[in-house]
Amino acid sequence: MRQLLRMAMLTSPLIGIYTIIPVLLFAASLPQSDVYFIFWDQIRVLLAVLGITFIVFVQWLINIWLFKILANRINSSWGKALKYFISYGIMLSVVAFLHTLRLESSPISIGTFIYYPFIGSFANNTFIFIIFGLVTSRFEKAKLEIDKAKLELSQYVTQQEQLKNKIHPHFLFNTLNTLKLLIKKEPKIAEEFLVRLSAYLRFSITETSKDVAVIKDEVEFCTNYIELQKVRFSNSIHFENNLPDIITNNKYLPVVTFQSLAENAIKHNAFTKSNPLKISVKLNSDETISFTNNVIKKRTIEKSTGTGLKNLHERFKLLGSDMFIIDSDEDNKLFTVTFKAFDNENNNY
Known part of the structure; x- marks a missing residue:
């Protein structure tokens, strides 16, 4: 969880800057009279970057909650797909609400550019999924290696217990002594006993x-x-x-x-x-x-x-x-x- 939060704080500003660049380029290509929002104003650009950074960070938190907190409740394949739909649904709903408020106060979009906040947020959420997957897969791999090491240690302990309890000299002495008595009194039973002992020791060893x-x-x-x-x-x-x-x-x-x-x-x-x-x-x-x-x-x-x-x-x-x-x-x-x-x-x- 800490690693994901740290990754969210590191990547949110970078994604915010990456997202605002196409907007700046689009605004620069228009005649100044057609631009309702002067993107070359450094303060406004900074505010826009901070706003997008905040939105991206919120997207991170939503996805961390969906994939880490709800992971224990929804483990099926359809459940995992549902998490993606919920994530994109929440993200698009929030962006639609903010974009509506923004258009009412000071619209900055003209023509097809009105769809850019949705496209950009959708792309940002996808980037978050990719980074999230890389981070979690790395730690899952590390966890699997740790579990494997624990299992190997447990197996080693089990093998040692098996050696002490089954191939221990005392066990072999009692078993062979019993076999010796059977050979004298019950040869047929002794033969079956020897076959079972052989199979038992072979399984124990291999x-x-x-x-x-x-x-x-x-x-x-x-x-x-x-x-x-x-x-x-x-x-x-x-x-x-x-x-x-x-x-x-x-x-x-x-x-x-x-x-x-x-x-x-x-x-x-x-x-x-x-x-x-x-x-x-x-x-x-x-x-x-x-x-x-x-x-x-x-x-x-x-x-x-x-x-x-x-x-x-x-x-x-x-x-x-x-x-x-x-x-x-x-x-x-x-x-x-x-x-x-x-x-x-x-x-x-």
Whole structure:
């Protein structure tokens, strides 16, 4: 906003001088007897420049208000076009009113020159749009670069968390130890366990560097993670995916969204084979996605820092979505996180 106001103050006098020059040239080409207003009078010329400068500055303020203040209210393509119509409409109405008063007091226009104030003001408003676009695009580009840097930093933090929680030596020790026991007792289950572990590690290493992933891959990654944990926790975790194929095949989420939520559920609940942890993901009527798990409180409650969910929420925001609702239903003992998926890899909805 400050940059736009500064630009308005700098360009308004220049546009005012530029606008008055054709008037001076037009007046100079006429016989003196036909000129009602002596433009060569320096004081009158100065007043004319100041008057036009003021009008141009007002045009700047109107456009700043339309495109910055109303931008949060009107975001559609027709809404943006409406802003242009409103801007030109206000500008032409003001000029018509001022020009009418001016003609009544001391007309300066003859012949076709009567239309010049409207043409000049229309051109000035167009110049303002061009300068406005250059300034805002510059800062939007800078903002995108900053957001990209924040996202990269967030991704880096996420990758570090993934490395600590999934490829940590303790995790690998428990997983490989479980695999060793399965090889001796259940060779077929051990083979399936190894396949899931391989797919899980491959996704962890190769895909977490991306910003988003198709939901189908997210479901597969989360399923592999839960299946690995089910062996460790004696099949006391149930996972149900109720998303339709049209969603899983065509929608995108920040990478490891489902796995992060599943990990959060496993970490903060005390579940057993007789009282299992039930995790489900479904599509709501408003096309949002809900990730839900039952709440089974631990006897010793650990104070949660909320870092995992906060980081995931921040990644949604950096990718362009503030839809991330956390709902803890104590009566029904359900914990739900609701969010909206992206339509494509460019993070559009």
